[in-house]
Amino acid sequence: MGVFSFWSILVSLKIGIKPFIVAWINQYLSLAKAQEMSFTQHFKAYTIFAFLGYSPWLLFLISYKNKNFVSFIKSDPLFYNFAIFSFFLFFLSYLFHFLFPGARLRYILPSASGLIFLSTLPIYYYIKQNYLPGNLKIFFLKILPIINLILLVIGFIYFSFSKYKPEKIFYTFYFLFFSINLIVLFKKFSSPKYFFAFLLSIVLLLKTLYVSFYYPLHKEEMNHFRNGAFKIANIVGNKELYLCQTTPHHLLYYLKYKYKLVPHIYYLKTCSNLPKNSFILFREDNISEDILKNYKIYPLKIRTKNYFLVSS
Structure with missing residues (x-):
């Protein structure tokens, strides 16, 4: 807040208070809309x-x-x-x-x-x-390990029947996390130092478990923009791609820069006259009924947004 306030004062003095407020509101609305x-x-x-x-x-x-x-x-x-x-x-x-x-x-x-x-x-x-308060001892050294152990058992049962199988390193940390909770549950710790060491260990292990599980899963099944970019590239082929009043930054990154799937991408300010022998990407909210009726349409669901790839 302090840095922003200092910056906003300097910018307001440079360009004026009213232009700054108008620009800030427009920026906020554009971000909220996108x-x-x-x-x-x-x-x-x-x-x-x-x-x-x-x-x-x-x-x-x-x-x-x-x-x-x-x-x-x-x-x-x-x-x-x-x-x-x-x-x-x-x-x-x-x-x-x-x-x-x-x-x-x-x-x-x-x-x-x-x-x-x-x-x-x-x-x-x-x-x-x-000194360690009794309520902290009960919650962190008894209730929390019990909750963790129950969740770990449920998680193991779930992974046993799940289609997605985590990597071996995930199960290594999984077993280590299970063992630490089991030791803490049955062993009495009186010193606050052991208590905080336990908290640090479970936090680090939880972060490690998250990383070892989520990122391989994300790479295979949840990388929506990457997968969407490859889907668009397979449809477009060697033709040009036009963006109708939309700039999907993540898609552009994978399409044009990361993998160079579609080298020729252009932005259309108006979409009344569609370029011939090419593909045009529309958002759901800016495609007309005429285009939906008269052109070949490829509907695309990318994360939470609906797009339409139009072949002209």
């Missing part, structure tokens, strides 16, 4: 996915209700002032990006350092006091 996710999906990404992505560290913010902990922070002005700064850094960034439908959760990563500091302070406090 978004590849609905507001509901955006809301989920900035609530459920944010909670999952920043767990379990987000749960340590509950410690700020502890009066002894708050007194400990206030006793050190450096900690106290930096905690306030971190709060505004992270939460204002979160709210600012939440207002932009289609914005990815990763956009607030530069401000995640604020959350890191806020969640680190309780950890530092518990280690320094050599």
